[in-house]
Amino acid sequence: MARVVVDVMLKPEILDPQGKAVEGALGRLGLSGITSVRQGKSFVLELEGEVDDARLAQVHELAASLLSNPVIEDYAIREVTA
Amino acid sequence: MRIGVVTFPGSLDDRDAARAVRVAGGEAVALWHGDADLHSVDAVVLPGGFSYGDYLRCGAIARFAPVMGPLVDAANGGLPVLGICNGFQVLCESHLLPGALVRNDSLHFVCRDQLLRIESTSTVWTSDYEPGQEIVVPLKNGEGGYVASEAVLDELEGQGRVVARYLEVNPNGSRRDIAGIANARGNVVGLMPHPEHAVEALTGPTTDGLGFFTSILKGLVEA
Numbered sequence: 349m350a351r352v353v354v355d356v357m358l359k360p361e362i363l364d365p366q367g368k369a370v371e372g373a374l375g376r377l378g379l380s381g382i383t384s385v386r387q388g389k390s391f392v393l394e395l396e397g398e399v400d401d402a403r404l405a406q407v408h409e410l411a412a413s414l415l416s417n418p419v420i421e422d423y424a425i426r427e428v429t430a
Numbered sequence: 431m432r433i434g435v436v437t438f439p440g441s442l443d444d445r446d447a448a449r450a451v452r453v454a455g456g457e458a459v460a461l462w463h464g465d466a467d468l469h470s471v472d473a474v475v476l477p478g479g480f481s482y483g484d485y486l487r488c489g490a491i492a493r494f495a496p497v498m499g500p501l502v503d504a505a506n507g508g509l510p511v512l513g514i515c516n517g518f519q520v521l522c523e524s525h526l527l528p529g530a531l532v533r534n535d536s537l538h539f540v541c542r543d544q545l546l547r548i549e550s551t552s553t554v555w556t557s558d559y560e561p562g563q564e565i566v567v568p569l570k571n572g573e574g575g576y577v578a579s580e581a582v583l584d585e586l587e588g589q590g591r592v593v594a595r596y597l598e599v600n601p602n603g604s605r606r607d608i609a610g611i612a613n614a615r616g617n618v619v620g621l622m623p624h625p626e627h628a629v630e631a632l633t634g635p636t637t638d639g640l641g642f643f644t645s646i647l648k649g650l651v652e653a
Contacts, residue, residue: 358532362577363603365537414494417487417523419530420577 350399352407355424356416357388391415399427431650433643434461434471436501436517438492442479443514443626450626451475454643463495472650473510473554474501476517478570478624488531488573489519498524510554510646511618515571518610518620527611527620528586529578534571535603543635544569544623545597546609550590553616558645565638567628569601574622576604576611586611593619 358364367386374382391411395403407425416423433451435458437444448458459471463481468474482491492498498520505511505526513521521527534540543566548559559565578586583605586592594610602622610621625639 362532363535363575365533365535365603369537414486414490417490417530419522419528420532 350395350397350403351428352393352395352399352404353426353428354391354393354407354411354415355388355426356391356411356421357386357423358420359422362420389415431456431473431647432459432469432471433457433646434459434468434474436461436463436474436476436497438463438479438481438495438520440480440483441477441516443477443624444479446624447475447477447514447626450629450639450643453629454640454647456643456647461497463492463497465497466500468497468500468504468509473512473646474504475626476511476513476520477626478515478517481516481520484516484573487519487523488516489521489523492516492520493523502526505613505618508615508617510649512555512642512646513618513620514624514626515574515622518622519573521618521620526618527613528582529576529611531573531622532575532577532603533573534575534601539570539572540574540601541568541570542599542601543567544599544601544609546594546623547597548641549592549595550612550616552590553593553612553619553645554649555612555619555642555645556593557649558641563641564597565625565628565641566636567623567625567639568635569623571602571622574602574604576602576608576622578605583608589614591616594621594623 451458628634628639
């Protein structure tokens with residue numbers, strides 16, 4: 349079984365109020381030195397068989413059409429060992 | 431005149447939208463997300479709510495509902511479509527309208543009676559308003575911040591496709607105070623505030639919202 353992770357993040361120019369809220373909580377924890385927090389999503393896909401180019405192309409299509417909205421988000425795909 | 435109102439799992443305002451159609455003098459036709467066709471309606475309203483629980487992104491899963499296939503084709507062919515709140519989000523996710531709606535900049539869900547200015551009366555959904563008319567209708571959203579690239583925003587402004595703008599308060603961080611937009615043809619309109627909640631004095635803050643529904647009915651009669 350193979351595992352592929354799709355990471356989706358808001359584009360840098362899009363305001364991320366959720367990340368800002370997390371950032372605002374850091375001070376309350378007494379933490380310093382963290383200058384910015386942005387929040388994203390990860391989708392963990394488990395695939396049958398090996399990850400080949402055809403499979404990766406499918407995952408790219410899924411990531412671009414459903415898992416992310418290209419107007420506001422970027423995605424990245426990475427293979428992980430199960 | 432038969433105006434379809436689509437119900438998705440999690441739609442909330444389908445009944446109010448259907449009622450607004452009837453108050454304006456039209457026939458409301460219930461459409462189901464699983465429908466394979468549009469039952470020969472003359473126009474469609476995508477109502478507010480939380481389709482598919484707003485999981486993934488608002489409107490992202492509704493976009494792939496069976497009824498959306500024929501709806502997107504018909505809208506591209508000129509069928510009048512009004513998306514309200516979640517319906518606006520569905521229209522953006524379906525690429526019938528440009529841009530996207532993101533989490534309110536305040537992080538708070540906002541529910542208020544909102545002052546708007548009708549910026550364009552050249553769409554089939556706003557022709558019954560006076561240019562520049564100011565109206566008050568309810569607004570209720572958590573993810574109503576309209577965003578698009580500067581190029582797209584300039585294009586919308588330049589082509590007169592900003593349909594309504596927030597006045598006095600920008601409730602959700604929308605770029606350029608945009609509350610609603612239209613496609614280039616003017617048949618598809620998306621709006622974050624809720625005109626269907628302002629059609630009767632008993633339950634609405636005003637009856638200012640009725641104009642969206644009388645506009646389409648008059649437009650269809652003249653067509």
